[in-house]
Amino acid sequence: MTAGLGLAINLYQLQIVQGSRLAQRARNQQMVKIRPFVPRRLVVDRNDNVLAVDRPVYTLYAHPKLFSQSEQQMAERLAPILDRTPAELVKIFQSRNSGITLASTLPEVNAGRVRSLRLNGLELIQQYSRYYPQKNVVADVVGYVNMDRRGQAGIEYSQEKLLERSVQTVQLSRAGDGKLLPNHAPEGFLNFDDLRLQLTIDSRLQRVARNVLQEQIKKFQAKRGAVIVMDASDGSLLALTSYPTYDPNEYSKADIALFRNWTVADLYEPGSTFKPLNVAIALENGAIKADDVFNDPGSVQIGKHTIRNAGLNSYGRINIAKILQTSSNIGMVRIIQRMKPLVYYNWLERLGLGQTVETDLPFEVRGQLKGQREFLGSPIEAATTSFGQGFSVTPLQLVQMHGALANGGKLVTPHVVQGLVDTKGQMHYAPNLPTPRQIFSAATAQTVVEMMETVVSEGTGKPAEIPGYRIGGKTGTSQKASPNGGYIPGARITSFVSILPVESPRYVVFAVADEPKGANAYGSTVAAPIVKAVMEALIPIEGIPPSQEIQSDSQAKQ
Incomplete structure (x- = not known):
C-alpha cells in the first residue's frame, strides 16, 4: 500500500508538477542548431565575366581495409583521374588501412569519374572552394580567400562585407534515428539572393596589359612593373595589373610579398611624370602664361647645390x-621659381601630396611630402620638387592626379567596385564615392594636355604615338630613393603616363618599371611601348574614334 502511494506521488510529480519542464527538456534534446552554408557572392568584371566563384570540390578518402579489389587494381583505375602513377598510389595505400586523404580539392568532374568506377573503400566528402577562373590575370585586384574562407588580399579582403551573404542560425528537430526534420525550419531559410559584386575592370584590357607588361619586364630584367588604366570621368579603373604576380588558386605557393598590391601599398618618386602637374599649378596660379619662354643653360645653382639636366644637355x-618635350629640369626649376614657396607648398597639399587616395583597394599607404617648415627652410626643396624628386606617391595616386588633367580639372577617386548587381543587370547597391574636387580650371587642364601632346608628337614620348590619334604623354626616368636616405647608385624607375584623346580627354594610361637593366632603359624605351600596346587595345574596346583621318602608306609617300 505504501509503495503504491509513493509511486502515485512520483507520477504526480513527474506528470503534473514537473511535466511541462521535463517535456521542454526532451524537446530541447531533440533540437539542434545549425548555421547553413551559404556561398560567397560571385565577383564579375564590367562585362559579367566571372572573376571569383564558390564551386563544389571534394575530399577523396581511401580505406584500404574495405577494398574489394587489390591495391594494384585500385591504383591503376584511380591513377589517371588523380594524375598520379599507380606505383605512387600503391605506396600510399600501404601506409595505413583507413582514412587516407588522396585528394583534398577534387573538382566535381573528377569526383564524378571516381563515383562512376563504383569501387568499394572510397569516400567522397563535398565542400566548397573559391575558384578564380582568370587565374593570375586579375589577382592584384581580386585577391584571394584562405582555407577559412576569409579574404586576405584585394577586394576579397576590402569588400568582405559585400561578398559575404548574411545567414541566420536555424533550429531543427531531430527524429529518433537522428535525421533532421524540417518542421521547425523557417520558410526559405536555404534560399539566398542572386547578387554579385561587379567591378569596373575589363578582363580583355587587363589581359593585354598583363601580357605586354610581363614581356617588357622580362626583356629589361626589371625587378617589377605595373600598368593602370583609369576612366578619368569618374575614376573607374579599367585595368590594374602588376608583374610578377600570383595565381590565387595556388596562393600557398606564392611569395607573400605579392599579396600587397604595390600600386597602392608602395611609394616612389615620380620624377618627370610629375612635371605636367607642376606646369598646371603654375598656370592656374598665374605665375606663368602658356607662351612664356625660359632660358635653359644646362645647369642652375641653388644655394650650395647644382642642378643639371639629364644627359647634361642645355x-x-x-x-x-619644349620644356616638357625635352624633360628639362632647369626649365621646371625656372617655372616654379616664379611662385612663392608657401603658395607652391599649399598647392601641393591641395593636389593631395602627403595624403591617401581613399581607394577601395586594401593596404593603401599615404604619400610623403616634407613638413611645411622643412620645405620652406631651403630653396632646394621647391627646386627638386619641380622635377618630381624629394617627395613620394603611390603609382595609383599619380594616375589620380593626371586624371585631373584629363577630366577638366577634377580630382576623382580611383576605384574598382561598381556595385552589387543581380543576374538581370539591375544595380542594388553602389558605393558612395567622395565628391570630385575641382583643382584646376578646365582651360588650364586642356592647355597642359595639349602641351603633353607635343611630347608624343615631337619629344621623348614618340614611341607611344598611334597614327590617327591625338595622345598626350610624359616620360619619366628617375633615380630610385634609398630607404636609408639619398638614392641607390645605378637604380632607376622608368615610367610613362598618357592621356587620350587630346581633343576630348578621358582616359589615363600609365606604366612603370622598377629597376630595369641596361644602358638603354628609359621611360621612352621601357614604359612607353607598354602604354602604346595598352592604348591600342583600349581604343577598340571603348570605341574611341580617330582624331583625324588615318593615312595609308601610299598616301603618306605622296
Whole structure:
C-alpha cells in the first residue's frame, strides 16, 4: 500500500508538477542548431565575366581495409583521374588501412569519374572552394580567400562585407534515428539572393596589359612593373595589373610579398611624370602664361647645390611645351621659381601630396611630402620638387592626379567596385564615392594636355604615338630613393603616363618599371611601348574614334 502511494506521488510529480519542464527538456534534446552554408557572392568584371566563384570540390578518402579489389587494381583505375602513377598510389595505400586523404580539392568532374568506377573503400566528402577562373590575370585586384574562407588580399579582403551573404542560425528537430526534420525550419531559410559584386575592370584590357607588361619586364630584367588604366570621368579603373604576380588558386605557393598590391601599398618618386602637374599649378596660379619662354643653360645653382639636366644637355631659350618635350629640369626649376614657396607648398597639399587616395583597394599607404617648415627652410626643396624628386606617391595616386588633367580639372577617386548587381543587370547597391574636387580650371587642364601632346608628337614620348590619334604623354626616368636616405647608385624607375584623346580627354594610361637593366632603359624605351600596346587595345574596346583621318602608306609617300 505504501509503495503504491509513493509511486502515485512520483507520477504526480513527474506528470503534473514537473511535466511541462521535463517535456521542454526532451524537446530541447531533440533540437539542434545549425548555421547553413551559404556561398560567397560571385565577383564579375564590367562585362559579367566571372572573376571569383564558390564551386563544389571534394575530399577523396581511401580505406584500404574495405577494398574489394587489390591495391594494384585500385591504383591503376584511380591513377589517371588523380594524375598520379599507380606505383605512387600503391605506396600510399600501404601506409595505413583507413582514412587516407588522396585528394583534398577534387573538382566535381573528377569526383564524378571516381563515383562512376563504383569501387568499394572510397569516400567522397563535398565542400566548397573559391575558384578564380582568370587565374593570375586579375589577382592584384581580386585577391584571394584562405582555407577559412576569409579574404586576405584585394577586394576579397576590402569588400568582405559585400561578398559575404548574411545567414541566420536555424533550429531543427531531430527524429529518433537522428535525421533532421524540417518542421521547425523557417520558410526559405536555404534560399539566398542572386547578387554579385561587379567591378569596373575589363578582363580583355587587363589581359593585354598583363601580357605586354610581363614581356617588357622580362626583356629589361626589371625587378617589377605595373600598368593602370583609369576612366578619368569618374575614376573607374579599367585595368590594374602588376608583374610578377600570383595565381590565387595556388596562393600557398606564392611569395607573400605579392599579396600587397604595390600600386597602392608602395611609394616612389615620380620624377618627370610629375612635371605636367607642376606646369598646371603654375598656370592656374598665374605665375606663368602658356607662351612664356625660359632660358635653359644646362645647369642652375641653388644655394650650395647644382642642378643639371639629364644627359647634361642645355636647350637655351625654350617655351613650356619644349620644356616638357625635352624633360628639362632647369626649365621646371625656372617655372616654379616664379611662385612663392608657401603658395607652391599649399598647392601641393591641395593636389593631395602627403595624403591617401581613399581607394577601395586594401593596404593603401599615404604619400610623403616634407613638413611645411622643412620645405620652406631651403630653396632646394621647391627646386627638386619641380622635377618630381624629394617627395613620394603611390603609382595609383599619380594616375589620380593626371586624371585631373584629363577630366577638366577634377580630382576623382580611383576605384574598382561598381556595385552589387543581380543576374538581370539591375544595380542594388553602389558605393558612395567622395565628391570630385575641382583643382584646376578646365582651360588650364586642356592647355597642359595639349602641351603633353607635343611630347608624343615631337619629344621623348614618340614611341607611344598611334597614327590617327591625338595622345598626350610624359616620360619619366628617375633615380630610385634609398630607404636609408639619398638614392641607390645605378637604380632607376622608368615610367610613362598618357592621356587620350587630346581633343576630348578621358582616359589615363600609365606604366612603370622598377629597376630595369641596361644602358638603354628609359621611360621612352621601357614604359612607353607598354602604354602604346595598352592604348591600342583600349581604343577598340571603348570605341574611341580617330582624331583625324588615318593615312595609308601610299598616301603618306605622296
